[in-house]
Amino acid sequence: MNDAAPTRPAPGPATGSTAELVVERPAHGGHFVARHEGRVVFVRHALPGERVRARFTETDDASFWRADVVEVLEESPHRVRHPWPQADALRAAASGRHPVGGAEFGHIDLAEQRRVKAAIFEEQLARLARTERTITVEPALGESADGLGWRTRAAFAVDRGGRLAMHVHRSHDVVRVREMPLAVSAVNGLRLWEVDLTGMARVDVAVPSGGGDPLVLLVPADGTTPRRTAGVASAISGASVGVLDPESGRVQRLSGRTWLQEQVLGTGYRVTGAGFWQIHRSAPEVLVGAVLDGLQPAAGERVADLYAGAGLFTVALADAVGPEGSVLSVEGSSGTSRDARRNLHGRDHVVIEQGRVDAVLGHRRDPQDVVLLDPPRAGAGRTVVRQVIDARPRAVGYVSCDPASFARDLGYFLGAGWTLDALRVFDLYPHTHHMESFARLLPPAA
Ligand SMILES: C[S@@+](CC[C@H](N)C(=O)[O-])C[C@H]1O[C@@H](n2cnc3c(N)ncnc32)[C@H](O)[C@@H]1O
Numbered sequence: 001m002n003d004a005a006p007t008r009p010a011p012g013p014a015t016g017s018t019a020e021l022v023v024e025r026p027a028h029g030g031h032f033v034a035r036h037e038g039r040v041v042f043v044r045h046a047l048p049g050e051r052v053r054a055r056f057t058e059t060d061d062a063s064f065w066r067a068d069v070v071e072v073l074e075e076s077p078h079r080v081r082h083p084w085p086q087a088d089a090l091r092a093a094a095s096g097r098h099p100v101g102g103a104e105f106g107h108i109d110l111a112e113q114r115r116v117k118a119a120i121f122e123e124q125l126a127r128l129a130r131t132e133r134t135i136t137v138e139p140a141l142g143e144s145a146d147g148l149g150w151r152t153r154a155a156f157a158v159d160r161g162g163r164l165a166m167h168v169h170r171s172h173d174v175v176r177v178r179e180m181p182l183a184v185s186a187v188n189g190l191r192l193w194e195v196d197l198t199g200m201a202r203v204d205v206a207v208p209s210g211g212g213d214p215l216v217l218l219v220p221a222d223g224t225t226p227r228r229t230a231g232v233a234s235a236i237s238g239a240s241v242g243v244l245d246p247e248s249g250r251v252q253r254l255s256g257r258t259w260l261q262e263q264v265l266g267t268g269y270r271v272t273g274a275g276f277w278q279i280h281r282s283a284p285e286v287l288v289g290a291v292l293d294g295l296q297p298a299a300g301e302r303v304a305d306l307y308a309g310a311g312l313f314t315v316a317l318a319d320a321v322g323p324e325g326s327v328l329s330v331e332g333s334s335g336t337s338r339d340a341r342r343n344l345h346g347r348d349h350v351v352i353e354q355g356r357v358d359a360v361l362g363h364r365r366d367p368q369d370v371v372l373l374d375p376p377r378a379g380a381g382r383t384v385v386r387q388v389i390d391a392r393p394r395a396v397g398y399v400s401c402d403p404a405s406f407a408r409d410l411g412y413f414l415g416a417g418w419t420l421d422a423l424r425v426f427d428l429y430p431h432t433h434h435m436e437s438f439a440r441l442l443p444p445a446a
Pocket residue numbers: 276277278307308309310311312313330331332333336355356357358374375376377
């Protein structure tokens with residue numbers, strides 16, 4: 001028996017202290033790897049090859065520490081001036097502030113951002129799916145040269161003075177903001193930074209991807225009176241305004257509509273205020289194109305669209321297979337599933353099921369010709385992958401917003417003898433570390 005006390009790792013440097021670091025390579029999650037006192041440090045706002053001074057932000061974990069760049073001592077040729085002053089770590093540090101989160105790659109030129117994302121995707125595939133692949137990250141259709149003005153959805157905090165703000169990365173602290181350069185102009189056109197938002201905890205803004213009036217959702221702080229909320233709403237012009245209950249996702253109308261009318265490739269979609277919709281203004285078109293090109297659904301085929309949201313892909317798949325075919329569309333959120341029902345109205349060969357994908361596939365074991373998965377960031381998981389394989393499709397399409405969960409799920413398919421037949425990665429989140437991918441997976445030959 002060993003009764004010696006477990007050895008505690010030596011305490012890390014104090015948070016707030018700084019050290020000089022040499023930056024090695026990108027890592028998943030918007031960080032770059034450096035080493036200090038034998039420990040891995042995940043550094044934000046850096047670039048490979050740089051020598052930087054970084055301020056430690058978290059040092060209590062035994063296996064790694066976190067830090068933010070505050071000064072660049074030897075600069076990468078790919079470093080550029082950050083287009084968003086409040087998200088720029090260097091300008092924030094110079095004025096004793098922390099940068100807001102949400103544009104952690106803004107200091108990197110766009111072409112290099114895409115190369116960094118490709119390297120991260122390749123690393124996740126190698127580590128979690130044991131698959132070597134060379135990846136090229138494609139820009140979105142019609143992307144602006146500066147990579148700005150693409151977000152059709154934005155969530156803001158409110159500071160103690162009742163002004164529009166955003167959160168500092170991994171913190172409850174907020175920083176007052178004005179223009180949000182990643183957002184489409186209709187978001188900034190509301191000039192919410194001029195509105196007294198006292199009493200609100202959060203303000204969400206959504207704009208239809210093809211243009212149109214924005215929808216502003218107010219989330220009142222505990223104890224705020226309905227009169228105060230109505231007062232805030234009356235100070236917002238040029239938008240529909242509702243009150244969002246973040247627990248239930250329900251929206252109470254204050255003015256205008258509680259939903260958005262989206263338009264993609266000639267089809268109209270209704271999306272409730274709090275319901276899921278792709279964020280980049282070109283994402284719906286880019287992804288519908290990738291899914292149809294990649295899966296080639298044919299007339300008469302049986303298709304399942306899992307994690308279907310308001311039916312973005314269900315409509316396209318239903319039209320491709322036609323009335324002789326069938327589509328099973330599964331979505332967990334009740335509000336979004338109601339939208340899907342409206343958006344698919346009149347397409348009688350579509351069955352919409354509201355519920356968890358694993359539960360629905362647990363009782364519906366119909367064979368499918370094609371299955372499309374578009375899970376949230378956590379991925380589909382082992383059970384759902386097994387259920388999909390059991391449906392014996394000729395092909396699976398997997399749309400993903402997270403290379404790590406995708407690579408893990410891909411590993412389950414590969415372990416069952418499937419092949420990664422095609423993979424496209426899209427830069428649908430410029431100036432952030434996020435990316436979107438579409439993969440075509442094929443079963444083992446019979
Ligand atoms: C990434 S979104 C994709 C939505 C849709 N495919 C689109 O592109 O608009 C994921 C969707 O899955 C839903 N969802 C999350 N977990 C789920 C689960 N376990 N079962 C069913 N749906 C789920 C979410 O509500 C969300 O609408």
